[in-house]
Amino acid sequence: MLYGLAVPRLWNATVDEHRRTVHAAIMNATATLVAEHGLAAVTMSQIAQVVGIGRATLYKYFPDVEAILVAWHERQVTSHLQELTEAAEKANDPGERLRTMVRTYARLSSGDAADRHGPGHHADYAVPLHRATHVQHARHQVHALLADTIAVAATAGQARTDVPAPELAHFCLHALASAHDLRTHAARDRLVVVVLTALGTPPATNDAAPGTAGP
Amino acid sequence: MLYGLAVPRLWNATVDEHRRTVHAAIMNATATLVAEHGLAAVTMSQIAQVVGIGRATLYKYFPDVEAILVAWHERQVTSHLQELTEAAEKANDPGERLRTMVRTYARLSSGDAADRHGPGHHADYAVPLHRATHVQHARHQVHALLADTIAVAATAGQARTDVPAPELAHFCLHALASAHDLRTHAARDRLVVVVLTALGTPPATNDAAPGTAGP
Known part of the structure; x- marks a missing residue:
């Protein structure tokens, strides 16, 4: 009952806050249930029970389990994109900015991001999440952000110039996605x-040290 | 009617040869039809018609369209694995062997392999081909072959030694899979x-020249 909502909290919250809290609790509970039992085994009644709301209330938020899962995934993608953007903004040096983005993307791909709840990439979705519009859109944004970062680093002599930056970004995203199957932080650091x-x-000097890029 | 079988050819062939020819013609025709119209739109009757055999004969070979597609895919995977093995065997120098494998895998991933018939990776399969046992098995073999090639090259001073060869092979396969989205041979050569x-x-000197790795 990790996601159960304490009643006093709700009484004190404004209506908007309350709705956001319930919305988030529904997504977290659903992601966890689907990860544990598979999409086919999870019902709206179970979700309502875990969240601590009535079934009728749940249906005011979402029409079905798939819709909840898509919303959950959209939230994940948005938060990852935000994390990447912040990582890029943190560093002033073009080379350090690129290193930070590569490290951050490897960590997000590895699936032990701090904000992680619920199904991993291997989970048996019946929903083709990777084809959803929000995912396509986010992918383009990540690619554009990375290509820009590489182009700036290349101009500063901190990245190769013999291959166009968009192609390097494309390579990078595919290569770093392989972090998902890596078992240790040390292996992920070596991939970086x-x-x-x-x-x-x-x-950077600390890039090869095991554990430095950990969650 | 590319895949129609000429009758005199069948009369002259032995029964085994005949069966293999029909089997291959069914797979090729199905792959092409599915690529053109999508899995849902393709029927056993259509396939029989394109191949130039009766529906009853077709059912002696395969129970349904999905089974044909799985067999087609299995043949593709086997032929790709064979091509990689042959590429590795062609070169004697450990560095050249690794370069040849990387180039070959990039070409196979790009989807314009010479033996290619039918649906690309983006085709809307209802069959989850990537989860099929034969694909898992072939992936392991490709990974093992590449890891061996990298380890030998590393011992010969032709590849880095600070990252274990199996991890480098894992990176390599993911990175080269991105060749699938590349539009030109020049871009694929740059990826290599x-x-x-x-x-x-x-x-190698010719690796950066556009078109050299293309079919």
Whole structure:
């Protein structure tokens, strides 16, 4: 009952706050239930019970389990994009900005992001989430952000110039997605070093040290 | 009617040869039809008509369209694995062997392999081909072959030694899979150079020239 809502909290909240809280609790509970039991086994009644609301109330928020899962996934994608943007903004040096983005994307791909609830990439979705419009849109934004970062680093002599930045960004996203199957932080850190080598970006001193890129 | 079987050919063939020819013709015709019209729109009757056999004969070979598509895919995977093995065997120098494998895998991933018939990776399969046992098995074999090739190259000073060969192979397969979205042979050749840089393997002189790895 991790996601059960304490009643006093609701009484004190404004209506908008309350709705947001319930909305989030529904998404978290659904993601967890689907990860544990699979999409086919999860019902609206179960979700309502775990969240601590009535079935009728649940249906005021979402028409079915799939819709909840799509909303949950959209929230994940948005939060990942935001995290990447913030990572890029943190560093002033073009090379360090690129290193930070590569490290952050590897961590997000590995699936132990701090904001993670619920189904992993291997979960048996009946919903083709990867084809959803919000995912396509977010992918384009991530690619554009990374291509820009690479282009700026290349101009500053911190990335290779013999391959167009959009192509390097495309390579990078595919290569870093492989972080998902890596079992240890050390392996993920080595992947970051390998990808940075490919980009012609000197790895930072701490990039090869195990555990530094951990969650 | 590309896949129609000429009758005299069948008369002359032995029964086994005949069965293999029909089997292949069914797979090719199905792959093409599914690529053109989508899995849902293709019927056993259509396939029989294109191949030039009766429906009853078709059912002696395959129970349904999905089974044909799975067999087609299995044949593709087997032929790709064979092509990779042959590519690895062609070169004697460990570095050249690795370069040849990387180039070959990039070409196979790009989807314009010479043996290609039918649906691309983007085709809307209702069959989850990527989860099929034969695909898992072939993936393991490709990974093992590439990891071996990298390990030998590393021992010969032709690949980096700071990252274990199986991890480099894992990176490599993900990075090269991105060749599928590349529009030109030149872009694919640049991807090969980027991946070889990541592996610490000096690219061959002709690796950066557009069109050299193309079919």
